Amino acid sequence: MYGRSTAGRGAFGQATSGVGVWGATVSGYALRASGRVTFDDASGTATITAGTKSKTVTPGFDLTTSTKVLVTLLGNPGGSTVVQRVAVNATTDTFTVYLTADATASTKFAWFVIS
Incomplete structure (x- = not known):
């Protein structure tokens, strides 16, 4: 497959169920991007409020027991406080x-859901 465009989408895949676009390789890269990448709905930000030590996020799509969530703090929650863990509730x-x-200051974090 090859796609090229001066505006809009160079390539597009869609499926009612299953996988809209699939890339596979024995050696090399199944997916490679040059430039910024956007993952609609699979990423976002949230804030842990000062005086608390957790934040529950509803990303808006189904999560499974094999879902992985990457989290990065975008601010300093105070002291030596860091991310301890992320717990996924598939139910x-x-x-x-x-x-x-507990965060001594409200702290924003970025999240990215994989699988």
Whole structure:
């Protein structure tokens, strides 16, 4: 498949169920991008409020027991506080980010859901 465009989409794949676009390789890269990449709905930001140590996020799509969530703090929650863990709840389609201690300042974080 090859796609090229001076505006809009160079290539597009869509499926009612299953996979809209699939890339595979024995050696090399199944997906490679040059430039910025956007993952609609699979990423976002949220804030852990000062005085608390966790935040539950509802990303708006189904999560499974094999879902992985990457989290990066975008601010300093205070002291030596860091991300302790992320717990995925496939029943409620939510995930909760836990800090090692209560944040002394409201702290924004970025999240990215894989699979």
